[in-house]
Amino acid sequence: MAFIEALTCRECARTYPAEALHVCDYCFGPLEVAYDYEAIAAQTTRETIAAGPRSIWRYANLLPATNDGAVDLGAGFTPLLRADRLAAELGLGELWVKNDTLNPTGSFKDRVVSVALARARELGFKVAACASTGNLANSVAAHAARAGMKHYVFIPANLERGKVLMSAVYGHNLIAVEGSYDDVNRLCAELASEHPSWAFVNVNLRTYYAEGSKTLAFETAEQLGWEAPDHVVVPVGSGSQLTKIAKGFRELAKVGLIEEHDVRVSGAQALGCSPIAQAFADGSDYVRPVKPDTIAKSIAIGNPADGIYALDEVRNTGGAFAAVTEGEIVEGIRLLARTEGIFTETAGGTTIATLARLAAEGVVRSDERVVAYVTGHGLKTIEAIGDLGPTATIAPTLEAFEEAVDLEGEG
Numbered sequence: 001m002a003f004i005e006a007l008t009c010r011e012c013a014r015t016y017p018a019e020a021l022h023v024c025d026y027c028f029g030p031l032e033v034a035y036d037y038e039a040i041a042a043q044t045t046r047e048t049i050a051a052g053p054r055s056i057w058r059y060a061n062l063l064p065a066t067n068d069g070a071v072d073l074g075a076g077f078t079p080l081l082r083a084d085r086l087a088a089e090l091g092l093g094e095l096w097v098k099n100d101t102l103n104p105t106g107s108f109k110d111r112v113v114s115v116a117l118a119r120a121r122e123l124g125f126k127v128a129a130c131a132s133t134g135n136l137a138n139s140v141a142a143h144a145a146r147a148g149m150k151h152y153v154f155i156p157a158n159l160e161r162g163k164v165l166m167s168a169v170y171g172h173n174l175i176a177v178e179g180s181y182d183d184v185n186r187l188c189a190e191l192a193s194e195h196p197s198w199a200f201v202n203v204n205l206r207t208y209y210a211e212g213s214k215t216l217a218f219e220t221a222e223q224l225g226w227e228a229p230d231h232v233v234v235p236v237g238s239g240s241q242l243t244k245i246a247k248g249f250r251e252l253a254k255v256g257l258i259e260e261h262d263v264r265v266s267g268a269q270a271l272g273c274s275p276i277a278q279a280f281a282d283g284s285d286y287v288r289p290v291k292p293d294t295i296a297k298s299i300a301i302g303n304p305a306d307g308i309y310a311l312d313e314v315r316n317t318g319g320a321f322a323a324v325t326e327g328e329i330v331e332g333i334r335l336l337a338r339t340e341g342i343f344t345e346t347a348g349g350t351t352i353a354t355l356a357r358l359a360a361e362g363v364v365r366s367d368e369r370v371v372a373y374v375t376g377h378g379l380k381t382i383e384a385i386g387d388l389g390p391t392a393t394i395a396p397t398l399e400a401f402e403e404a405v406d407l408e409g410e411g
């Protein structure tokens, strides 16, 4: 807690106390956490971080909460893997995959939830809640169970079976809403004002929640030997993750943990829900809301809260957006699995497909050190990849095997 100075409005810079506030009373701009960076720099070194836990909490000095263990399932410190086979397929040079499928509930949302609920507990909240596209529901339900908090998680009724089950298994309450994520989000905004004693991680606690995504940048830099990459490719739903990854690299330079380095930031969207990619393509400053229709449900947000900020970040850093088709998403999932042994859900397929598209267009270049963020596990969206099955189904005999499988040249 030591290092939060205040909350400040992103638009008009008015300041607020570090409570459960998320919008500016004057201009309705989003609030952001402001830190005492001098104090952080004075007390934080590569060595103090290395001596910390192997989780997001090794970066606690740059987060808006302290970890008392209650809402810590071990989120973060996931592998950063050099991806030479994938790079060769895409004509790239130094490519890395941040494998965030390996979080406690199988997605990067464990990072933001652990931070939001740690802060919520400090502020005295006893009930956890969220509006979710699926992964957030999994994570809030799990962390609330771990902390012994009551919870209400809200999802669109048409989610993948795996995500429904994985939210329900942790106990009550999982509420399926007939509508899109944007409908769920609207309902939750109303519920949040009706029930101010509930910690909606991505509504009234959103300011703190968003900060958790910075750890994706912190870990990447540490795992690269305390260097920032040249170009990152990030999946985009609300746009929060993308903007906070960019902020994370800048903060590391600000507190002296890395050299200043320009990081190009590119965003991945599914064509069936690509309001920000569309604004980028149009050269527009307005993100026109859409009605989502895509297998990439975890990033299917038609009216993205941080859309305009994600757009700015991509433009200002010289990155780009792509909007990829359902077929490209499935091929992205299979390409990553086949070349690197990592099985991702549709959001990760969207990232890999975007990487492929931007590499082919020369936007992501072979002389860049590139990191692709693979943010959720493939078992969450098995419906999406269709009809994969055994190479052969055989009787339990040698002859049947030899008949079914061509072993020529393999000895």
Ligand SMILES: *Cc1c(COP(=O)(O)O)cnc(C)c1O
Pocket: 107, 108, 109, 133, 135, 136, 235, 236, 237, 238, 239, 240, 241, 242, 298, 299, 345, 347, 348, 375, 376
């Ligand atoms: C939520 C989610 C995202 C997008 O995060 P935003 O902050 O909403 O842009 C990306 N990938 C996965 C797997 C997610 O669950």
Ligand SMILES: [Zn+2]
Pocket: 009, 010, 011, 012, 013, 014, 024, 025, 026, 027, 028, 029
């Ligand atoms: Zn304001």
